[in-house]
Amino acid sequence: MLIQPRVAHARGANEPPLLEQTLPAFFAAMAARQGEHEALVSRHQRLRYSYAGLHRAARQLASALLGLGLRKGDRVGIWSHNNAEWVLMQLATAQVGLILVNINPAYRTAEVEYALNKVACTALVTMPRFKSSDYLGMLRELGPAKLPHLRHIVWIDTPADRDEPAPLLRFSELMARGRADDERIDAIAATLQAGEAINIQFTSGTTGFPKGATLTHRNILNNGFFIGEAMKLAPADRLCVPVPLYHCFGMVLGNLACFTHGATIVYPNDAFDALSVLETVQAERCTGLHGVPTMFIAELDHPRFREFDLATLRTGIMAGSPCPIEVMKRVVSDMHMEQVTIAYGMTETSPVSCQSSTDTPLAKRVSTVGQVQPHLEVRIADPETGATVATGATGELCTRGYSVMLGYWGDEEKTREAIDGDGWMHTGDLATMDDEGYVNIVGRIKDMVIRGGENIYPREIEEFLYRMPQVQDVQVVGVPDRKYGEELCAWIIVKPGQSLTEEAVRGFCQGQIAHYKVPRHIRFVEAFPMTVTGKIQKFRIREAMKSELGLQEEKTA
Known part of the structure; x- marks a missing residue:
């Protein structure tokens, strides 16, 4: 008897249903439901917000942004490492239909000039400096002639800065201009649709300038929700987020996974530091920890690792690059993260397409990136013919469903190259799928x-x-x-x-x-x-x- 091989094509569950709210509507409901519960801890800033407090602050900032003359659909950039101001911008821009543009803190003058002009940013909130990066200096170097669309620059100040004279608008001053009860906020919110753009993220290309993946409320709110579901997040969870917010890992797998489950976000520092992560997990009794493999390696191999009590940890996500099996085993055994999950995706798919769950057998968690998420499809395609291959065969991983971006901002041709006529996003990653639907990434086509x-x-x-x-x-x-x-x-x-x-x-x-x-x-x-x-x-x-x-x-x- 001839046995036909199974086809490497899997569909996710249809339950629970997709969220069809906008981000501000969902967050307002969560704040009303558990207003006094802690939403955000920014340890390096010594700041703490309840859900109600964060909601009020986001509305106040939204009002202030409208006071600058910004209108629904305008692009507003954020150029900063992790801090409370970043998440306030994430919520405030969504509240009034502004499109948040994530600017990589590693960008230098040519890259930031390209990014701001590519999407015609009208306003930018930025750190003044960080280590060797002088952000305000780079903006002064470019000047209005090279940034013709940019009308407002706001710099994130600290209490220590507030007695110093400054030619540009301080974030604290901008906040003071807003009112949480501004009637314009609800009027604009009533016009918002879940399928409208909310965020532009520049992909990290290996050659040339990056492309701006345009994501909607529906894209990232649902992805954050299903990521949190796979981790079994609940209000009692406290998730340590040392990964950058400018990338999907921080703002979706971190912020939105927590917000959609009423959990607490904890930022250990503005940029990754292994010691501050270990200190924060212990001090804040974190139950979850995110990171890319290199971060977990740095934490595990830190000379003071054994000094810290990490017994409160149970879950988290390792993603961003292929997860070495031996590192995964050490995270489970030495960091108590028995329910750590692996996630796979790309910016253009909001980002996660496949994820293991807390009860995925360890053998599958250390050898695959899990199974397709709910309401999505994945298939393995022959790179030459486009035909779906048999299970076990290697081909290009393709994704289809709610998570696929609207497209690359201002680049219809590149969008058509990435998303085919049937709606499949071609990832460029080589993968296999087994008979249970578990996906294994074996490399990049170009690698x-x-x-x-x-x-x-x-x-x-x-x-x-x-x-x-x-x-x-x-x-x-x-x-x-x-x-x-x-x-x-x-x-x-x-x-x-x-x-x-x-x-x-x-x-x-x-x-x-x-x-x-x-x-x-x-x-x-x-x-x-x-x-x-x-x-x-x-x-x-x-x-x-x-x-x-x-x-x-x-x-x-």
């Missing part, structure tokens, strides 16, 4: 290495090398090679106090993996090039190796 005709997925080699007790972190890429087309290169970060040699790494591989999977080039490094969100920039590793080895990729006519 796949072809050595002498053999397809090699760097993720597989990375997972193998993580088994070495001396390896803290590892990234594998392909570099050009005249004989084989490409050869593997491994960049390795060695655990503190340990030592490792190239010969030891190759000896560990010998007889355990195919000879063509053994990295030819091995380098020991202190850190990887990465984005602010913790995503490893493999293209920069490739560029560095090509330069070091004097290699140039062969060009075809």
Whole structure:
């Protein structure tokens, strides 16, 4: 009997139903239901807000933004690390139909000029400076001539700044201008629709300037809700959020997952610091913790890790880049996060498409990114033909459903390239799906290495090398090679106090993996090039190796 293979196509559950409210309507109802419950703790600012207090403050800020002459549909930028002002802007702009534009704090003058002009931002709220970044200085350098749409710049001040003269509007002064009972707020809110744009997030492209993914109330409110459902969030939960708010991880998987379940958000610091995360989890008795793998590695390997009581932790999300199996096991055993979940997605899908749940078997949690979320579909497509492949076969992961963005702002052509005529968002990620619908990401299409005709997925080699007790972190890429087309290169970060040699790494591989999977080039490094969100920039590793080895990729006519 011929057994037909199953097709790698899965649909999520239809229950509970999608939320069809706008973000401000949903948040107002939550604030009315549990007004005195703690909504936000910003430890580095020593600020605490109840749900009722945060709702009042957001309305006050919304009133002040209207007082600047801003109108529904205007784009308003936020250029800042994590703080209470960021979440107030998230709520206030949504309240009156303004579109919040997330600006990466790592951007420099050319990038911020591009982003602000691309979407015609009329107002910008910014930190004045952070470490070596002088945000106000960059804006002064650009000047009105290069930012013709920008009419208002507001800088986030602290109590220590308030006696200093300043030529620009302070955030505290802007807040003082607003009224929470401003009748214009409810009049505008009554006109808002769930399918209208609420947020623009610039994707972190590897070449050229990024694209602005445009997301709606319906996109991100529902995604936040179903993310929280997978974590089994409840009002008693307190979620530590050290990941950046400018990215979906912070503002959706963090803020909106909590707000849709009445839980408490806790910001340990303005930017990631492993020690402040450990201190905050203990002091605030956090039950959840988010992070990318590099953050969890930094926390686990911090020299003071054993000093902190993390027993209150139960859940959280590891996402942002492939999650090493060995790191996942340590998070479960050493950080008490038995119900940690894995989430997968991309900015253009609000972001999460697949997620494990708190009761997903550990073997599945450490080897897959879970199953498709409710009200969504995922399938694995042949990159050449577009046909859905059989379960177990490798292809491009595609997503369809409520979470898919409206499109790239001002880029219809790029939107059509990303979202096909049937509504499928093409992720560019290589994946497999098993017969139970669990998805495993095996790499990026552009990261796949072809050595002498053999397809090699760097993720597989990375997972193998993580088994070495001396390896803290590892990234594998392909570099050009005249004989084989490409050869593997491994960049390795060695655990503190340990030592490792190239010969030891190759000896560990010998007889355990195919000879063509053994990295030819091995380098020991202190850190990887990465984005602010913790995503490893493999293209920069490739560029560095090509330069070091004097290699140039062969060009075809």
